[in-house]
Amino acid sequence: MSNKQQHASAYWKENIKYLVILLLVWFVVSFGCGILFREELDTIRLGGFKLGFWFAQQGSIYVFVILIFVYVRLMNKLDKKYGYDE
Known part of the structure; x- marks a missing residue:
């Protein structure tokens, strides 16, 4: 293989x-926070919304x-490292 x-x-x-x-x-972030860890995150509120819901919808x-x-x-x-920059 060449250089x-x-x-x-x-x-x-x-x-x-x-x-x-x-x-x-x-x-x-999307699957874990929005689905898998939703119940734990729902104990925290962000802007009046449960954090698990917020991650699923916006986060x-x-x-x-x-x-x-x-x-x-x-x-x-x-x-730049490999010299492909313009």
């Missing part, structure tokens, strides 16, 4: 690692949008 192929392979390996971590965070969407910005920042750093 260029190793470089590209390392880039994609790191990219996939970021994707897996961020999707795992989103899964835990997972907010987290998803934040994760998009985190992914963009990580990818910009990764592109």
